[in-house]
Amino acid sequence: MPGFRYVCQFHRDRFAAAIAGHGLDAEGIEDVRCALLAWLAENYPAMVLDHFNRKSCLGCGLREASIDLAPMYRAIGDAVARVKARRASAAAAR
Numbered sequence: 001m002p003g004f005r006y007v008c009q010f011h012r013d014r015f016a017a018a019i020a021g022h023g024l025d026a027e028g029i030e031d032v033r034c035a036l037l038a039w040l041a042e043n044y045p046a047m048v049l050d051h052f053n054r055k056s057c058l059g060c061g062l063r064e065a066s067i068d069l070a071p072m073y074r075a076i077g078d079a080v081a082r083v084k085a086r087r088a089s090a091a092a093a094r
């Protein structure tokens with residue numbers, strides 16, 4: 001599994017489900033995970049910092065705060081599309 005540190009198993013599974021079916025390899029999955037963390041840090045900086053400091057699951061924090069996750073899922077979809085496009089152009093350049 002990619003480099004989650006404090007994310008609980010439930011939210012690791014949610015992340016895996018969100019990107020399933022795109023045929024990403026481990027490196028691509030890690031790229032999407034990093035893009036998601038960057039997006040969260042940009043949109044919810046205090047929450048990201050707080051969860052790192054407390055070593056608690058950010059996914060659970062978002063759920064407890066009743067935050068609308070639709071934009072986050074769009075960000076995941078965008079990241080998947082970017083990673084796939086980068087791979088495609090890298091493969092074409094070979």
Ligand SMILES: [Zn+2]
Nearest residue numbers: 008011057060
């Ligand atoms: Zn969680």
